[in-house]
Amino acid sequence: MPARAHVAELAPSLRPLRILWDRLRRGDEIAHVVTLIFASTVVGITALLVYQLWIQSALSRQKFGWAFFATRVWDPVAGQFGALPFLYGTLLTSAIALLLAVPLGLGTAIFLSEFPLARFSDAFAFLVDLLAAVPSVIYGLLGIFVLAPWLRVSVEPVLSSRLGFLPLFRGPAFGVGFLAAGLILAVMVVPFIVSVSREVLISVPREQREAALAVGATRWEMISRVVVPFAKTGIIGSVFLALARALGETMAVTMVIGNDPKISASLFAPGYSIAAVIANEFTEATGNLYLSALIELGLVLFLVTFVLNGLARLLVLATAQRGSIQG
């Protein structure tokens, strides 16, 4: 092939070109470039997403500045928009969710990772994965027709008569509200805690366990003093992952939180979350400022989950590496 001969005769400084040409002919560079284009699409889409959120929220950011996060008024008539009630609702419901889901999820993960019958444990883990696959809107459906009436009739009156001295459990029972949203979220994030924690727990090296058992520890002592501490960072990672999930969850929360932008101490009271207000008001926000404020809420949600996910990955990764170094 004459072209190749030409290249071969060129000055040595151009040799890299020749190597490139060779590889191009073999197709490797083309394959590289093709896959790179797809990979760049991923980066491009994400960048475009951030860019859109940023520019579309400009109006609101300029008008309200940081006060946006400290204002508790959400008044579309007066054009006053503050994110505080939504931040409060999002954080409170997620806190309730974690409070319940962490013990439940961790207990389940311990049971599954330490249970002697591997086959059985795998089947169980698959069921937990199925639980994670249940669509959010179905949780919402059950929330409206099963959870909320149950809370209103059976749970909230009892709580308020027994624990009514706490402001948390005061006030009329609506059924829908912070508590309902928190409970639904708890059920929804448990599978995430289970599956990530289980993997982290399984990755704890065998020697560590055997050493503990050798010195006469019971199974539970081995778990609580060796396995869990070893896997601690990873477990915290799974909690962060669950938290990120809970913060961004939309449909189930929208259906049971009560949709009222108020800050109340009572868990029975209706509230609102960031994701829910976007779902409810995004299509109807008349006026650019209104729309921009909603998009700024979307931006906040994005940033918070971004940070949490990053932290979670780091923590899970750290444990996995420790396991592989020592194991």
Add this chain to the structure above:
Amino acid sequence: MSLRGRWRKFVNAAMLGITALFAITTVSVLFFILGYLAYHGGKNVTWNFFTRLPAPVGEPGGGMANAIIGTAKLLFVALVIGAPVGIFSGVYLSEFGGKGPSFFVRYTADLLNGVPSIVIGIFAYAVIVMRAQHFSTLAGGFALGVMMIPIILRSTEQFLKAVPRPLREGAMALGSSKWRTVLTVVVPAASSGIITGVMLALARIAGETAPLLFTAFSDRYWSSGFNQPIASLPVMIYTYAIGPYKDWHEQAWTAGLVLLGLVFVLNVATRLVFVRKIAAFS
């Protein structure tokens, strides 16, 4: 046995018992959901539900045929957008990417994976609906497709990396170029894993509602082509569940059962068909 020894044994048994109880609680939620939906939705799984259009508001009867087809259409668009981008990017990460760029792409994908679905909805509204000036199957499918990408990407990468070295080296030693090796040896070896990722991603987005509310919107009738609003099962469940009509509630349960069935069948079939094959490899 000493008192302390007995106490330790008791704590051991008690704590293990509690973890077992927690595990059973977690799983029983799944059976509760399944049972409840089967009970309330099961009685209305009729031929009409699958073949009729929704009735005018306040009138009983009708079905969700258009929403069922709508969900299939949205999944089709999502698959066409999400699968190639996810798979090729996964190949890039595992086979071609340098350390730095790969880390960056991987990190971005994780970031995208964590973005709440409602925010993806805003994004699709801004870049497609606003530009095209109408709601469409395309916009909804795009939103869902974007959600699929990171899931497929990570699983593809993971399974490609798991392909044993000797297999690659054997092909390279025979004079095959890298891309040929990847195409004819590595990717086929990982194909079960890759498809598992695709199927699970599909199952995950099949029930997504939030990103569809202001992209695919909804349609009372059949939506032809890909440029019109379209009904979908999740959105119908949402609308019917919060509505006041008894008949709507019943249909919401039925739709919930059908949707859950679809998601579970995808999950279980994937596990039965592909995960077994992956196990056979290793």
Add this chain to the structure above:
Amino acid sequence: MKKIAGQNWAILAVLVAGLFLVSCSHNAGTTTGSQTVLINGAGSTFGYPIYSRWADDFHKLHPNVEINYQSVGSGAGIRQLLAGTVDFGASDAPMTDAQLAQSKSPVLHFPTVLGAVVPTYNIPGISAELKFTSQALAGVFLGKITKWNDPAIARANSGLKLPSATIVVIHRSDGSGTSFIWTDYLSKVSVDWKNTVGSGTSVNWPVGLGGKGSEGVTGLIQQTPNSIGYVELTYAIQNHILFGALQNSSGEFVKASLESVTAAAASAADSMPKDFRVSITNAPGKDAYPIASFTWLLVPTTIPDVAKRDDIKKFLHWMLAEGQNDAEPLAYAKLPTDVTAKEDASISEIH
């Protein structure tokens, strides 16, 4: 290995092909005959029952025209009309001047029917019709009256034993024309309300739970004991929930009905402005129901797509004539005939 990979790709291909075939399956059935024209509309949940009925009837008359009306709330109807994502909007709150100014082409308001917004409640043990004075209603929604047996409510309902339960206020969480009518009324009768809340499609509610759409509010009322909310009359009737009588501007307690709504409309018919944007809440007259309103379709004057334009005009003409007969069975009041005549004339402004 190759064999397994082959199988795998085949399964994926079958899946994609299957989804594609399903995607196209129904088109074969519907494309027989002339080209289908899809008209997208969105907005008011107040008018949803009748719009949905009309869409269905019109589709039966003209099988090639599909009117896809989505009840997303009046606020959303206006917003999506301005964004150009729907062909027409629907609202129970006339567009404000500021909103009209945002539109690329002028927007016409077409009153479709008249409806009433009623106070609905769900009090265990009470199956009688309650009477509300305007002050009691404003007090409840301002959060100043919190118990059902508050004297302000009890006084007008002597003979009923109201419980001392806490009132659960339920309002719309979305931008709503129903909310506009409701708050427009409260602003007219209560200075307090006017100064602290005002009127609009979405306001900063002092108290209460939010439900999405008239459907959502009705659903919440049914599921929440001791609640009070407001919905369009049809929703209360179709769902068998109780609604109260209101004290009108002449001091009479009037229940929402075709007659009392028509009476309220009569007062406005003469003073109907050219653009049909008129409020008839707290209308004068002994028989007039105080929270009545027209509800409007919002149609841009410029519709570039000829087929769509013709069908929309056809639909509007039909709606003002035969369509009006659907109103009363659904508890809406028909438009006064001099209003329909004026509207018929303004359809020609669409081009």
